[in-house]
Amino acid sequence: MLLRSRILLLFALATLLVAASVALPAWLVLRDGEERAAGLRNALQAAMVREAVDHAAAPLVATLRGAALDATLLAARQAGDESALRHRLAELRQSIGLSGPTGRIDLVGGQGQLLAAAPAAAEPLASGATALQRDLAPGQIFAGFEAEVESPLLLVTSLRLPQGDLLSVSMAAEAALGQIAGHLRADLLLRDRAGAPLFSTAPELREQAAALRAGERLERAGRLYRLEATVLLNSAGAPVGELLVLADATAETQSRKLLLLVAFGLLVLAAGAICRALYRVIRDALDPLTELARALQSVAGGDIFASAAIGPRRDEVGAIGEALEALRSNTLALDRLQTGNRLAGLRERALIAQEIARLTAVLEGPARREILGLLEGEGATLGPAFARMSSHVVQQHRAMATLLAERTRDLALVRQALDERMQLNRMREELDVARRLQLSSxxxxxxxxxxxxxxxxxxxxxxxxxxxxxxxxxxxxxxxxxxxxxxxxxxxxxxxxxxxxxxxxxxxxxxxxxxxxxxxxxxxxxxxxxxxxxxxxxxxxxxxxxxxxxxxxxxxxxxxxxxxxxxxxxxxxxxxxxxxxxxxxxxxxxxxxxxxxxxxxxxxxxxxxxxxxxxxxxxxxxxxxxxxxxxxxxxxxxxxxxxxxxxxxxxxxxxxxxxxxxxxxxxxxxxxxxxxxxxxxxxxxx
Missing domain, CATH: 3.60.40.10 (PPM-type phosphatase domain)
Structure with missing residues (x-):
């Protein structure tokens, strides 16, 4: 590769490095901004969902406040008459129009025990009834969703009575979720902790419930939507499901794509203009170097009279031309010196080969034949011959020491393994006897x-x-x-x-x-x-x-x-x-x-x-x-x-x-x- 090509390539790599050093911080800033925006969106959606839940639970809240003032119910509670409590709760349930397995009203005592329920039940509606009695002030209300195994999802509203009891009313979660979707003016999907759909306002969302992820973008009817997730907690603080809301993100996505496209275009234009200007400067500086390279190649090929057609210069190129002239004048002297050194080297090689042949006599078999083979002929290699001879001697000594050490170590290992095997067998026999004795009891x-x-x-x-x-x-x-x-x-x-x-x-x-x-x-x-x-x-x-x-x-x-x-x-x-x-x-x-x-x-x-x-x-x-x-x-x-x-x-x-x-x-x-x-x-x- 030519020098000018390498310089241009180096400049291109430097440009990419600079661009990356600028783009990476910018990308990190954009990602941090997106994470902050996502956090704000999640917090805003959680607040909106809470407001929607409270709005959907408003009829149940009114029912609770009316039941809390019911004189018959309070009198039966004070008298401790469980039968009267169940009867009055059944009358209140019928009067407010609650029906089916999802429409229920119950009363929980101060220790978290279920006093009465209509219809009859074994556990309170609120899974965190004890926590609500501890955390809710008298007259305060909590509304949330409750889910039990093989039971429908319920919207449960609980009121803390002044005497410490907890009054709860439930309704089907589907109706409340429909009101929440209307309040948020968006399609939504509710799925349980395993990803199975519990409720959806759009059939295609229910079909894709297991594959959807929070923050994922979906395209529907030419619009781009982002899935915003909110975890729904029950009264005990445990998650009962994840609520995914489709938020319109079309304008945001288009704006970001346009911004990235414009930035990339400006970067490409700037890099192209700089590369073109640099190429012109390099071409003017490297053409004389090309002529000098041609002359040096001729000298290297044996033409000591070759010269470069460049004028006098006061820069590095001129210094290279002067060095070329000095190289031509010194070539003949160098050739004479090399001829003398070559003759002296031949004499020394002959003497060393004779001494190595004498030392090889101490080796036997294939090793001696290998060394003598390296010394035969006009192209004998003294260095490899001497190295091979030394290697064979060292290998023989090491092989004997290694063999002795291996035999000693193998004998110790065999003895140790035999002792450990005998101990293990005794332990297994004892444990087996103990197991059979215990099972026999x-x-x-x-x-x-x-x-x-x-x-x-x-x-x-x-x-x-x-x-x-x-x-x-x-x-x-x-x-x-x-x-x-x-x-x-x-x-x-x-x-x-x-x-x-x-x-x-x-x-x-x-x-x-x-x-x-x-x-x-x-x-x-x-x-x-x-x-x-x-x-x-x-x-x-x-x-x-x-x-x-x-x-x-x-x-x-x-x-x-x-x-x-x-x-x-x-x-x-x-x-x-x-x-x-x-x-x-x-x-x-x-x-x-x-x-x-x-x-x-x-x-x-x-x-x-x-x-x-x-x-x-x-x-x-x-x-x-x-x-x-x-x-x-x-x-x-x-x-x-x-x-x-x-x-x-x-x-x-x-x-x-x-x-x-x-x-x-x-x-x-x-x-x-x-x-x-x-x-x-x-x-x-x-």
């Missing part, structure tokens, strides 16, 4: 009584777990049922829970009640507990003649109970303190008579706290749905259904805690003495 044989059916299962989270379940016939009419869970997992938890199980079983065998057995075991565990471990336990005794269940609890999960008619709930259980925390603690016995057909499931927290994708927990609601299924009438089927549901819920998530279950089906009062025990084929689910 799970009951596999159950009393064969006409009045009941039993089934138990355990799945440790590690090789050994920290759970236990046990059952024992105290006499011919009384059956003891126990389940427990130690803190932590692994060998330590297994040892601790085994101690607790042995203490409880011994106390029950001596005739202690469930509460007395828990107290005795707690004193023993707390007296010698250097690791500060603890265990929860639920102990019960069933009278097989009457169906009376006497039980006590030490911090364990309350068992689930399903009646013969399908009603499902927790057993009324006092929580109690876990075993091993503090000695001298007292526990209380509770008594419950089982009805014919009752199903009772005792379980550890490994069931309800099983983790699924997205850090979701299995929870009491999913467990209640399974135990409440009246089609599952066999304890073994119930335990299997719960275990398979937990496994399907967890998907690929690892098991975080031990899972243990004990199911009891009370079929009716016993009419005969217990028969010999029979063994179940599969008492442990894996």
């Amino acid at each position: 799970v009951p596999t044989t159950f009393p064969q009584l006409d009045c009941l059916q039993l089934h138990a299962a355990m799945v440790p989270a590690k090789e050994v777990g920290g759970d236990f379940c046990d059952l024992v016939m105290l006499d011919e009419h009384r059956l003891a049922l126990m389940i427990g869970d130690a803190s932590g997992k692994g060998v330590g938890a297994a040892i601790f829970i085994a101690m607790a199980r042995s203490l409880l079983r011994a106390a029950m065998g001596r005739g202690a009640t469930p509460a007395e057995a828990l107290a005795q075991a707690n004193d023993m565990l707390a007296a010698d507990n250097p690791t500060m471990m603890f265990a929860t336990a639920f102990v019960s005794v069933l009278d097989c003649r009457t169906g009376v269940l006497t039980y006590a609890n030490a911090g364990h999960n309350a068992p689930r109970r399903r009646g013969a008619r399908g009603h499902e709930s927790e057993l009324p259980v006092e929580v109690g303190l876990a075993l091993g925390v503090m000695d001298g603690m007292d526990f209380d016995d509770q008594i419950l008579r089982l009805d014919d057909g009752d199903m009772v499931l005792m379980f550890t927290d490994g069931v309800t706290e099983a983790m699924g994708p997205g850090d979701a927990m299995f929870g009491d609601a999913r467990l209640a749905a399974i135990t409440g299924d009246a089609r599952i009438a066999d304890p073994a089927r119930l335990v299997d259904a719960v275990a398979r549901s937990v496994e399907a819920f967890a998907e690929t998530e690892p098991q975080a805690d031990d899972i243990t279950m004990l199911a009891l089906h009370w079929r009716g009062h016993a009419t005969a003495a217990p028969a010999p025990a029979r063994e179940k084929e599969d008492a442990t689910w894996m």
